[in-house]
Amino acid sequence: MTTARIALVTGAASGIGAAVATRLAADGASVALLARRRDRLEKVAAEIAEAGGTALVVPADVTSEESVAAAAAHVQSQFGDVDLLVNNAGLMHVEPFADGPIDAWRRTVDVNLTGVINVTHAFLPALRRSAAARTTDLINVSSLAGEHINPGMAVYGASKAAVSHLTRTLRAELAGDGIRVTDLEPGMIDGTELADSFPPELQAAVDDLRATLPAVPVTEVADLIAYVAGRPRNVNLPHLIIQPSKEV
Incomplete structure (x- = not known):
């Protein structure tokens, strides 16, 4: 049960992040929505508020240490100590390695890895304070x-x-602090924007694959994260995979 939790979700403007934030808010959590696109965050926040939930719009760039530090200070001032951090922000650039532009590879690593490092490091003091008194989770959305x-x-x-x-x-490193840490690896998920930048021929192949499997809806990922966060304080689910039944 996530009632009364204080959560931060990155990549909350769309896809998995928006679904997770919406589900946690529906369960009673106060949710900080972090992403670059303010307009999209405001739309998600408005939908949460309309449903009776509590959401805070936090525009920030996970690749910028300064931007993330400012976001952490803002969340602290509005909500207090976060006790549920979901690192979900990510991007996917698909192209043969020999042909791929270095800038695209660098951006991929900056968002997918450095972003997790920046956000986790900035919010770790709050997580540690929370863990001294209540259930506290760090959930990183990786990939199969x-x-x-x-x-x-x-x-x-x-x-x-x-x-x-x-x-x-x-x-x-954090088990001794009472912080539960989970690595969540999704397979083919429907409702994300990761494949939106694919070349047309690859996009068509992905669409065919999603129809064949079919892909897992983002709401199922959100349900799983809510389940993880709702376990008793002495229970940790360290490694989870969610994928279509037909995906191998």
Whole structure:
């Protein structure tokens, strides 16, 4: 049960992040919505408020240490200590490694990995204070691409593999503080924007694959995260995979 939790969700402007924020707010959590696009965040916040929930719009760039520090200070001033952090912000650039522009690879690593590092480090003091008195969770959304070999996804997969390894190590470091740490690896998910920048021929193939599987709706990912956060304080689910039944 997530009632009375104080949550921060990154990448909350759309897709998994928006679904997670909406579900947590519906369960009674006060949710800080962090992403770059203020207009999209305000839309999600308005929908949460209309449903009777509490949401705070926090425009920030996870790749900027200064931007994230300012976001942490703002959330602290409005909500107090966060006790549920969901690192979800991410992007996917698919292209053969030899052809891919270095700038695109750098941006992928900056958002997918450095963003998790920046946000976690900025909010860790609040998580530690929360853990002294109540259930506290750090949930990092990685990807099955970090385990599987997918041509064209070398850098994306590497960034997600790094997130999973970081998460496992953080669990070892933070267990003594009472902070539960979970690595969540989604497979093919429907309702995200990750594939929106794919070349047309690849987009068509992805659409066909989603129809064949079919893909898991983002609401199922949100339900799973709510379930993780709702376990008794002495129970941790360290590593979870969610994927279509037909995906291998």
